[in-house]
Amino acid sequence: xxxxxxxxxxxxxxxxxxxxxxxxxxxxxxxxxxxxxxxxxxxxxxxxxxxxxxxxxxxxxxxxxxxxxxxxxxxxxxxxxxxxxxxxxxxxxxxxxxxxxxxxxxxxxxxxxxxxxxxxxxxxxxxxxxxxxxxxxxxxxxxxxxxxxxxxxxxxxxxxxxxxxxxxxxxxxxxxxxxxxxxxxxxxxxxxxxxxxxxxxxxxxxxxxxxxxxxxxxxxxxxxxxxxxxxxxxxxxxxxxxxxxxxxxxxxxxxxxxxxxxxxxxxxxxxxxxxxxxxxxxxxxxxxxxxxxxxxxxxxxxxxxxxxxxxxxxxxxxxxxxxxx
Amino acid sequence: xxxxxxxxxxxxxxxxxxxxxxxxxxxxxxxxxxxxxxxxxxxxxxxxxxxxxxxxxxxxxxxxxxxxxxxxxxxxxxxxxxxxxxxxxxxxxxxxxxxxxxxxxxxxxxxxxxxxxxxxxxxxxxxxxxxxxxxxxxxxxxxxxxxxxxxxxxxxxxxxxxxxxxxxxxxxxxxxxxxxxxxxxxxxxxxxxxxxxxxxxxxxxxxxxxxxxxxxxxxxxxxxxxxxxxxxxxxxxxxxxxxxxxxxxxxxxxxxxxxxxxxxxxxxxxxxxxxxxxxxxxxxxxxxxxxxxxxxxxxxxxxxxxxxxxxxxxxxxxxxxxxxxxxxx
Numbered sequence: 001x002x003x004x005x006x007x008x009x010x011x012x013x014x015x016x017x018x019x020x021x022x023x024x025x026x027x028x029x030x031x032x033x034x035x036x037x038x039x040x041x042x043x044x045x046x047x048x049x050x051x052x053x054x055x056x057x058x059x060x061x062x063x064x065x066x067x068x069x070x071x072x073x074x075x076x077x078x079x080x081x082x083x084x085x086x087x088x089x090x091x092x093x094x095x096x097x098x099x100x101x102x103x104x105x106x107x108x109x110x111x112x113x114x115x116x117x118x119x120x121x122x123x124x125x126x127x128x129x130x131x132x133x134x135x136x137x138x139x140x141x142x143x144x145x146x147x148x149x150x151x152x153x154x155x156x157x158x159x160x161x162x163x164x165x166x167x168x169x170x171x172x173x174x175x176x177x178x179x180x181x182x183x184x185x186x187x188x189x190x191x192x193x194x195x196x197x198x199x200x201x202x203x204x205x206x207x208x209x210x211x212x213x214x215x216x217x218x219x220x221x222x223x224x225x226x227x228x229x230x231x232x233x234x235x236x237x238x239x240x241x242x243x244x245x246x247x248x249x250x251x252x253x254x255x256x257x258x259x260x261x262x263x264x265x266x267x268x269x270x271x272x273x274x275x276x277x278x279x280x281x282x283x284x285x286x287x288x289x290x291x292x293x294x295x296x297x298x299x300x301x302x303x304x305x306x307x308x309x310x311x312x313x314x315x316x317x318x319x320x321x322x323x324x325x
Numbered sequence: 326x327x328x329x330x331x332x333x334x335x336x337x338x339x340x341x342x343x344x345x346x347x348x349x350x351x352x353x354x355x356x357x358x359x360x361x362x363x364x365x366x367x368x369x370x371x372x373x374x375x376x377x378x379x380x381x382x383x384x385x386x387x388x389x390x391x392x393x394x395x396x397x398x399x400x401x402x403x404x405x406x407x408x409x410x411x412x413x414x415x416x417x418x419x420x421x422x423x424x425x426x427x428x429x430x431x432x433x434x435x436x437x438x439x440x441x442x443x444x445x446x447x448x449x450x451x452x453x454x455x456x457x458x459x460x461x462x463x464x465x466x467x468x469x470x471x472x473x474x475x476x477x478x479x480x481x482x483x484x485x486x487x488x489x490x491x492x493x494x495x496x497x498x499x500x501x502x503x504x505x506x507x508x509x510x511x512x513x514x515x516x517x518x519x520x521x522x523x524x525x526x527x528x529x530x531x532x533x534x535x536x537x538x539x540x541x542x543x544x545x546x547x548x549x550x551x552x553x554x555x556x557x558x559x560x561x562x563x564x565x566x567x568x569x570x571x572x573x574x575x576x577x578x579x580x581x582x583x584x585x586x587x588x589x590x591x592x593x594x595x596x597x598x599x600x601x602x603x604x605x606x607x608x609x610x611x612x613x614x615x616x617x618x619x620x621x622x623x624x625x626x627x628x629x630x631x632x633x634x635x636x637x638x639x640x641x642x643x644x645x646x647x648x649x650x651x652x653x654x
Contacts, residue, residue: 135640
C-alpha cells in the first residue's frame with residue numbers, strides 16, 4: 001500500500017530543499033557567531049537556546065503543513081493560539097488540579113474549530129483563505145470582547161512545559177521533534193498521509209479514485225487546529241499567563257505559512273513535507289539569533305525579515321516555469 | 326468583424342455584472358436600512374455624505390485591491406502602506422503646510438515603488454503573491470516604525486488634513502459635499518473605466534482567468550500583473566492621505582485594512598484566484614462592510630465584536646455565492 005504513495009519525484013524535491021535550507025541555516029549561524037565572536041552561542045547552551053526559538057513557530061507550522069499539503073490554508077491559527085493560551089490560564093488560575101481539565105478544554109475547543117473550518121471549506125465550498133480568515137476574526141472578536149489583558153495564571157507545575165529539561169534538552173524542544181517525527185510518519189506511512197497528498201495534488205482525481213476528499217480536508221484542519229491549540233498551551237506556560245493578543249503579536253498565521261512555503265511545500269498542495277517546514281523554522285530561528293548577535297535593532301530587523309521571506313521563497317520559485325499569482 | 330465582437334461581448338458581461346452587483350448592493354441596502362431604522366439621521370443627505378466620507382478610504386483601497394484580485398493575486402501590503410503614508414506625511418511635513426504638495430508627490434513615489442517591487446517579486450521571481458506581499462507588509466511596517474522611531478510624533482498640516490476633512494457647504498441638491506467623497510467618486514470612476522472600459526482591464530481579467538491562455542493570446546502577463554500591483558499600491562496611498570485627515574498619526578492606522586479590503590472585494594462578488602469581479606460590486610462591498618461597523622456601533626456592541634461580525638458576514642457572503650454557483654444561479 002505504501003508503495004502507491006506519491007511517486008519519487010516529489011520526494012526527491014522534498015528531500016533536497018530541507019537539506020539545502022538546513023546547511024544554509026547552519027552556515028549562517030556559524031558565520032554570525034564567528035563574526036561577532038559570540039562563541040557562547042556555539043556551546044550546548046547556545047544551541048539549545050536556538051532550538052527553543054523554534055518551538056512555538058515550529059508547532060504551528062507543523063499543523064499548517066498538513067492543511068497546505070491538501071491545498072488548503074489556515075489563517076485562523078494566530079487567533080486560536082490566543083484562545084488556547086487565554087483559555088488555559090483562565091481555567092487553571094494557578095491551581096495545579098485544574099491543569100488536566102484546562103488542557104482537555106483547549107484541545108477540545110481546538111478540535112471543534114478545526115472541524116468547523118474543515119466543514120465550511122469542504123462542504124460549503126468556501127475558499128479556505130476566507131473561511132479561516134473569517135473564523136479567525138470570529139474567535140479574535142469574542143476573545144477580545146471578553147478579555148482585555150493577561151488573564152489568570154498557570155501553576156508552576158505547568159511551567160515545566162516551557163522551562164523543564166531532560167538532561168540539557170528542554171521538554172519543549174523534545175516535544176517539537178517528537179511531533180515532527182510523528183507528523184512525518186503520518187504523512188509517509190499511513191493511508192491518511194497518502195490520501196492527503198492525493199487530495200492536494202488533484203482533488204477531482206482523488207474523488208474519482210474513491211477518496212472521501214471532504215473528510216481528508218476536515219481531518220487536516222483538525223490536526224492543524226490541534227497544533228495551534230498546543231502552541232497556545234506552550235505560550236501560556238512560557239509567559240505564565242495568557243493574553244488575547246499573543247497569537248497576533250507573534251504573526252503566527254503568516255509566519256507559519258511563510259516557513260511552510262520556504263520549506264518547499266507548494267501552496268497549491270500535493271507536494272512537500274514536514275522536514276522542509278522544520279528547516280524553514282530553523283532558518284527563521286537562525287535569522288532571529290543572528291540579528292541578535294549582530295545587534296540589529298528591532299525595526300530594521302523587521303524590514304530585513306520581510307525581505308528575507310521573499311528572497312528565501314524566490315531562491316527556488318524563480319526557476320519554476322509556470323505562472324504564479 | 327469588430328461590430329460583431331462588440332455585439333457579442335456585452336451580453337455575458339452584463340449578466341455577470343448584474344449577478345455580482347446584487348450581492349454587494351443587496352447586503353448594503355439591508356444593512357443601511359437597519360442603520361436608518363436605528364438612527365433616522367442617516368437617511369438625510371448630510372448623514373449619507375458623512376457615512377460616505379468615512380467609508381471612502383476603505384472603498385478606495387478595495388477598488389485598488391480588486392485589480393490584483395481579478396488578476397489572480399492578493400495584496401496584503403496595503404494596510405502597512407497606509408500606515409507608512411500617514412507616518413511619512415507627518416515626518417516629511419513636520420506640520421509645515423508649504424511642504425504638503427511635495428510630501429504627497431513623495432508618498433505616491435513610495436507607493437509606486439512598493440507596487441513595483443510587489444509586482445516584480447510575483448511576475449519575475451515567481452513568489453506567490455500571498456508570500457510576496459506578506460514580506461512587503463513586514464518590511465513596510467518596519468520602515469514606518471524606523472522612520473517614526475516607534476512612537477510617532479508631529480502632526481499633519483491643515484492643508485494635508487483637508488483631503489479627509491474639508492466639506493463643501495451649500496452644494497445644490499446635497500447640501501454638504503465632503504472633499505473625500507469627490508475623491509471616492511473620481512477613484513471609483515477611474516477604476517471602473519480602467520477595469521471595465523479599457524484593453525488593459527480586459528487583459529487583467531484574461532490573466533486572472535487563465536494566465537497561460539492569456540500569454541498564448543499575446544498578453545504580457547508579467548506587465549499586467551505589475552500594473553495591477555502598482556494600482557493597488559497607489560490606491561493605498563490615496564486611502565492613506567484621506568485617513569490621515571481624520572484618523573490622526575499613529576502606527577496602527579492601517580492595521581487590518583488589507584483584510585478589510587479583501588473582504589470588501591469578496592462581499593462585492595469578486596472571485597478569489599481571479600477572473601471575475603466588478604468595481605461597482607466591490608465599492609458596495611466596502612460600503613456594506615463599513616455599514617456593518619456603523620450598525621454595530623449604533624447597537625452598542627463592544628468594538629471587539631466588530632471582528633466577529635466581519636468574520637461571519639465574510640463566510641456567509643462566500644458560502645452563499647458558492648451555493649448559488651452550485652445550484653446554477
